[in-house]
Amino acid sequence: MNRIFGYGNKKSHDQVLQESSQAMDQAQQGLQHRLSTLDTQIAQINFQLQAIQKKMAAMKSSVGKKPLRAQALKLLNKRKQLEQMRESIDAQSWSMTQAQMTSDNLKNTMVTVNALKSTNKALKAQYGKIDIDKLQDMQDEMMDLIDQGEELQQVLATNFVGNDIEDIDEGELDAELEALAEEDLTAMMDAELDVGNANEIPSYLSGTVPKFIDEETGAEQALESAQ
Secondary structure, three states, X not given: OOOOOOOOOOOOHHHHHHHHHHHHHHHHHHHHHHHHHHXXXXXHHHHHHXXXXXXXXXXXXXXXXXXXXXXXXXXXXXXXXXXXXXXHHHHXXXXXXXXXXXXXXXXXXXXXXXXXXXXXXXXXXXXXXXXXXXXXXXXXXXHHHHHHHHHHXXXXXXXXXXXXXXXXXXXXXXXXXXXXXXXXXXXXXXXXXXXXXXXXXXXXXXXXXXXXXXXXOHHHHXXXXXX
C-alpha cells in the first residue's frame, strides 16, 4: 500500500539535503533575477526624473511646470513602490542565503562526522589487533636484555683491565718508579760515553796507519831521484 501511494522508498538524509540545496539554489537565482529587474526599473525612473528636472529648470513659467511636476510625482511614487519591493526581495534573498549557509554547514558537519566514524572504526580495528599484555611482556624482555648487555660490557671491561692492578701496593709502586728512574739515568750515561769516545781512534786503526792510493811508494821515489 505504501508503494502505491508513494511512501515506499524513504529518502536518506544526504538525498534530502541535496534536494533542498538544489531548491534553494533555484530560488536564490529567481530572487537575484527579480532584484536585477527592479534595479533596472529604478534606474530608468531616475533617468526620467533627471530629464524632467532639466526641463523644469529651463522653464520660467510656473504654469508649464505643473504637468512636469505631476509626472515627476507619479514617477517618485512608482520608484518608492519598486524600492519597497526590492527591499522585501532583498530580505528574502538574505534569508535564503542564511538557510543555504546553514544547509552547507550541516553537510560539512555530516561529512566530518562520517569521517570521524570511519577513522574511529579503522583505529579500533587496528588497536584491537594489539595485545597490551604481550606488548608489556615484550618491553620487560627488552629491559632484561639491556641489563644483560650492560653486565656483559662490564665483565668484558674487567677482563681487559685485569685484576692484578688492584693487588699492587704502594711499596711495589715506589720500587717500580725507582727502577724506571735508574734505567733512564743509565741510558743517559751510556749516551754521554758514546759521545766522549767518538773522538778516539778506533781499535782496528790503532796499529799501522793505512797508505792512501795517491801516495808514492819507496821504489817510485828512488827512480825519480836517479833521473
